[in-house]
Amino acid sequence: MLNVAIKIAKSSVLYRKERTILTTFSIAFSILISFILLSLVQGFLAVIEKSIKNKTVEMIITTKEIPIEIGPIIINPSINHVPFELYTTLIIYENEYYMTPVFKSIVNINNMLIPLISIDLEKINHFYHQIEPPPSQDYVLIGTKISHIIKSDTIKINDREFKTYTLKKELKGYEDYSIFIDFRKYLEISNRKNFDQIWINSITDIKTLSNIVNKYPNVVLTEYKKLNYIQETIISGLKVLQVIMIIASISIALIASTNTILITTFERIPEFTIILAIGSPRTVVFLSLLIEGIMISSIATLIALLLGIISTLLIGNSIQSALNISIPIMASIYTVVQQIIGISIFIGITSSVLPAYIASSIDIQSNIRI
Secondary structure, three states, X not given: OHHHHHHHHHHHHHHOHHHHHHHHHHHHHHHHHHHHHHHHHHHHHHHHHHHHHHOXXXXXXXXXXXXXXXXXXXXXXXXXXXXXXXXXXXXXXXXXXXXXXXXXXXXXXXXXXXXXXEEOHHHHHHOOOOOOOOOOOOEEXXXXXXXXXXXXXXXXXXXXXXXXXXXXXXXXXXXXXXXXXXXXXXXXXXXXXXXXXXXXXXXXXXXXXXXXXXXXXXXXXXXXXXXXXXXHHXXXXXXXXXXXXXXXXXXXXXXHHHHHHHHHHHHOHHHHHHHHHOOOOHHHHHHHHHXXXXXXXXXXXXXXXXXXXXXXXXXXXXXXXXXXXXXXXXXXXXXXXXXXXXXXXXXXXXXXXXXHHHHHOOOHHHHHHO
């Protein structure tokens, strides 16, 4: 029975070339759009999401307008920053917590924009448990990914040369594409006099900490998870937008594919009537149209995957070249291919179910009279 259904489906695909090409093109185009969208958004967001989990921070001191963070980029609407004086005051009580000042910026090295994270490198393992401090403050830590691009034992930041020390472990976040520099050295080579943030961990006396911070009207002490919540909300919003766009492209493919298969199904009613009249089970007709839809979507998927891989490589390289950024924009091709195969199977089966049901449910006697 299955062999007969496959033969019917195969002959229909081969002998109705115009319909096959039209349906294949509409499905392939929609899958290609989905491929590019998945690659474009998932790649960057996956790196950012992993970075949220990499850090261990309990409290954060920022300006009163809590900044929005997208990975290494801080969007801070306030012109006020965390004063150095507050940091020196907090040092007095440092036996009650671990603390590090933080700067986040982008640095241009070898015509590439690389995230620069400035913290207290001596205490880095209290905030990034996976990272060990470098031999001294004269070193900068560089991520495992960016080390393959820089390929040098020294690096120049603001005309100051530093020795490089590569992270021993891949963190799978934007830290792998970043440079860590000690905040003391960063203050020396920059014109900054205030900090972007202060991270605090392992607090034993939150009340004393709050009292100190409250004396400074321009800053606020906040739970770090609140900052992460803002970041995760932005990520979720981008993902929802991505899903909406993918659903729209899949819907177009489903409508086009279902419509085309329905038209040809009604044209083939006499053919299906004869098949049923000679004693073939209705399941044969149902399976033949279902297999036909899967065949067409499989061909479309192969075309879309080939074009998608080429397109994402070209787009990814073009964006990285144009923006000169170190963090990858496109997702892993292997991950996207898995998702696209799932989407194509869904399209192939869903677009064929209704036509297959209609064809397998025809009234033999009335159609013979016609």
